Amino acid sequence: MFAKRIILFVLLLLTVEYSRSAAIIDEILAIVGNEPVFASDIEQELMQQKAQGRTETSTMQCEIFEQLLIQKLLLAQARRDSLKVNDLAVTQEVDQRLRFFTAQLGGQQEVEKYFNKPLSQIRKDLQDYVSEHNLTQQMQQSIVSKVALTPKEAEVFYASQAPDSFPMLPEQYVMQQIVRYPPSGQQARYDVRERLIELRERIMNGEKFSTLAVLYSEDPGSAKRGGELGLRSREEFVKQFSDVAFSLRPNQVSQIVETEFGYHIIQLIEKKGDMANVRHILLKPKFSGETQERAVNLLDSVANIIRKDSVTFEMAAMRYSEDKETLLNGGYVINPATQTSRFEKDQVLPADYFVLRAMKVGEISQAFASKDARGNDNFKIVKLTQILPAHRANFEQDYGLICDIARQQQQQQVFEQWIKTSIESAVIDILPKMQTCHYKYNWQKK
16 A cells, blocks of 8 residues: 555656746645645646736745645545536636636736636636536535534634624614615617617628627626626526527527516627627616606505505515515515525615715605616615624624534534644655644644
């Protein structure tokens, strides 16, 4: 067994890769089970962290190396447990990282220059790295998934901690809403389709799709990138959009496509397997003054009925609201970041906060114009249900948060114990030059 590992170590040491400056032998710095840690693994992770804005410190390489050792422990166990890579999740993360690097470094050529590799090789390296990371995440989740926290354990945890160890929470708002989407009207839909037909004709006559997207598209996320959405799977688009996008040939421009977001024309840039990169121009019908007035009048009437106690806000939301996400839960708005009904000031839609800031708890607003999560215009009335002043997290007001903190601590303890036990039973070889680092765990089994 020992002889086989020496042979494996020597063979792997002969693996040749290229550094950013010259061809060098890619050293194996450690072997965990049968999983090697290469010097290039540290270099690649270091470069990624720098590209993400982190400043290098004197201990960063040692910190990265220990994290890689932990990943290799997890990876070895994942392979023994026959865990499978989530290919879709890996592809999405690789695309997300490449988009981030491209934006941070200023284009694909700058990314290739920074990593000193063609984009195809960067993508392959990322694919390998993220695939391993996907397996290690699954393995770590499997290790901590059985941690269950009872209310009593949460209470005991809270009592055992110093009060000032819990985070300070800013002022938070709880609100309910009733939303109406006024019909845009036949003329408005006709007008927006005519504008898109004109833009499509300009593209067919030689103007750049990307230029017109910057000038006219009402999708703020993609307009500044010339309408480009990046490589995405079919499932990431709404069905009407993906059905058309994936049927196009490269550079072909679609006819007008209607979705819940508005009206689009689409151009296919490229397809890679089950992924497609497209540009689009999005336009939305504009409400007429008459339809806006009808929506506002209806909502103001509903608000007056609630104020007179003729009906509760909850019942009115169920009867009159057109927001599918809130009408069945009494109109309570859920914060997507926390999955609770609490919002910090900067998490509230600007139009909503402008109204909320002048209200008292229990008040119901007049109707006002706002937007939904998709950026579609709507009208709403809101009730300011509660204001939680800035405070330190406590058991009475923030039970869910305290439970999350306690559960995370338990999971961390379980995971750290798994690492220690696994190190004891694993065969681990670390190159002498890496034994000078100060590690959290006893990798050298002294």
